[in-house]
Amino acid sequence: MKSLKLWTLAISLGVAMVAFGEVIYQENFDSLRTLDGFEQHGGQWSIAEGKLVGRGNGYLARILLPPVAKGQDIALEADFRMTYSPQPMNWASIFVRYVHGKVPVFIQMPVRYSGWTEIAEAKINEEGKFDWQVYRATQIGDKKKAEDFRRLRLEVRGIVAKTFVDGKPIATTLLAGRTEHDGRVGICSSVTGIEIDNIVVETLPPVSAEEREKLLFEGSTRPLVIAHQGDFAQYPGNTLEAVRAAIVCGADVVEVDVRLSMDNIPYCMHDDTVQGTTDGKGKGCEMTMEQLKTLNAGFRRGEKFKHCKVPTFEEIVVECKKTKTPILIDLKEGRAAKAICEILKAHDYFDSVLVGTGSADTAKVFKSYHPGVTLIATSGYLDNPGQDYMLKLKRDGFDAVFTAFRRPFKVDVKLVRKSGLALYVWTIDNASDVVAAWRHGADGIVTNEPEMALDTLKRIQRAIGEW
The missing domain is CATH 2.60.120.560 (Exo-inulinase; domain 1)
Structure with a gap:
């Protein structure tokens, strides 16, 4: 699927x-x-x-x-x-x-x-x-x-x-x-x-x-395993290498952070400045895509990854489309929305993306291009927001809500469901939290360790039949 x-x-x-x-x-x-x-x-x-x-x-x-x-x-x-x-x-x-x-x-x-x-x-x-x-x-x-x-x-x-x-x-x-x-x-x-x-x-x-x-091992339902910035545990995040590794390990969805260069080209990087992950300095929005391509995107991970480059969002789409792997877009800059939509339209890939944004106005941009696109409202710690908040998200066109996972997990999952929303959690990097998120009913788990998450959920699947 x-x-x-x-x-x-x-x-x-x-x-x-x-x-x-x-x-x-x-x-x-x-x-x-x-x-x-x-x-x-x-x-x-x-x-x-x-x-x-x-x-x-x-x-x-x-x-x-x-x-x-x-x-x-x-x-x-x-x-x-x-x-x-x-x-x-x-x-x-x-x-x-x-x-x-x-x-x-x-x-x-x-x-x-x-x-x-x-x-x-x-x-x-x-x-x-x-x-x-x-x-x-x-x-x-x-x-x-x-x-x-x-x-x-x-x-x-x-x-x-x-x-x-x-x-x-x-x-x-x-x-x-x-x-x-x-x-x-x-x-x-x-x-x-x-x-x-x-x-x-x-x-x-x-x-x-x-x-x-066979069904016990292969056929049960489970949360989506969403590879944070690709296979971040093994490769520099937001690179083609990390995305390819996530696809190979079997992640259900690849997540990337998307920004807009000075010449209006969507590219993938978490921070607004480039020094956090590359050998460069300055704001990415003040650089052309050609300048961003000169940077070493594996600089913080050692000599082994010096060949890694800052990818354009379109390169990520092309790579994922080869295997029809869905993409979760963590939209870091709302001004990139139209350029992203044009790329998705050109590659006919709207049905294979989820879009995470905290802006209802930005959500409207995506809906205007493709009414059926899946939109996720991003938040920090979503403890007890109340039904009015959830229903407002639904009215604003959102299909799901994102929240950070922490213990104790205070999100009222039944309230989320009753409001017609799905629930996604981030970022989970150990097996016990994967199990806890599954028990709470999360629809998707963002993780830096996709292989670990998949293995943990497989072990849960084995146990379900004896429950």
């Missing part, structure tokens, strides 16, 4: 394809007049104009399909739209593996009014409160409104869950081993109004022992 449309930011190393099975139940509500055989738990459910209509009262409403629609390896597919939602973070879902008991549990695919969807293990506790373990949150990424019909599909086979919208793969994740059980399927609504049509339930072939082993 190398496309950086936000709905594909969840890493899935296997190809997400629809797994067709045997149809065991289907209903289009054209001739059905009553909900006999359905099991209702809260809310208001009815059939109107050939559709199943539901609305949650207070907090939660569920309806289970007739008992024939059940299984462990199963898929539920339906046309789905929202007719009412008081807030952007409100949701409704389709679910499978529903088990009655003192604490009902199930696997669900919630869709939020804001356009985000999740794969989650849900339960209703003894007090009637709803709780869940979110495995993966992603943005659908289409141009539809919540009121438009979408075709949702949730597949669960063994410890693997996949979601699709209108036939397009959205997310794949490994589930905890405890979720492997038989159960019924149904629809759930919070305080939203929904319409459902053309339901199809299929039983799917079970996951073989060989498939399970």
Whole structure:
């Protein structure tokens, strides 16, 4: 996976394809007049104009399909739209593996009014409160409104869950081993109004022992590993050599800092002055690109790297495009935005970049060139900013937020999710912090040690199947 449309930011190393099975139940509500055989738990459910209509009262409403629609390896597919939602973070879902008991549990695919969807293990506790373990949150990424019909599909086979919208793969994740059980399927609504049509339930072939082993090693979702300035641990940062090394080691994304030279050419360097990383002196913005190219970009790392040069941003794009490796642009100077956009446009690479900026005005420049570009709001320490701040970022066109990682980690990840944003953290250079960031639900980890981060996440993947 190398496309950086936000709905594909969840890493899935296997190809997400629809797994067709045997149809065991289907209903289009054209001739059905009553909900006999359905099991209702809260809310208001009815059939109107050939559709199943539901609305949650207070907090939660569920309806289970007739008992024939059940299984462990199963898929539920339906046309789905929202007719009412008081807030952007409100949701409704389709679910499978529903088990009655003192604490009902199930696997669900919630869709939020804001356009985000999740794969989650849900339960209703003894007090009637709803709780869940979110495995993966992603943005659908289409141009539809919540009121438009979408075709949702949730597949669960063994410890693997996949979601699709209108036939397009959205997310794949490994589930905890405890979720492997038989159960019924149904629809759930919070305080939203929904319409459902053309339901199809299929039983799917079970996951073989060989498939399970492969998935444990290769198929789970995890945070993006973002190589800070390339493979900074091995090479001078922001150089072509560092970028190539990051690609070779398997980093999901390469991050570079971008500035603008005196002759309006975007180049890659962290500091505004050149003496921090090169053998030169002065401000980079007061030098032409030709002058910047004369500098030794490996000067601070010894004789071994004296051949390294200051690269133009376009050189980085050309290098990454060879392997379709995404780029995270840490924009150091807003005035470089238009020149960067022209380069991305010329190389048709907008869909493979993320742009980090702290300026809403700069974000608008990128959106004006490519409305679908992924924008990340940069910040220092994002502790408890509040929902108003998060929703403002969303209104300003941002898709995600960046924050420095420190312990204790005080960011309210659920609040970030409810606001329709993804979460990226920087800079993590040890295994214990990689594990902590994963536990907190980070969507991306910026690191100077991409090989270490990838190895740590692989070890986590091995353990998930035994969880």
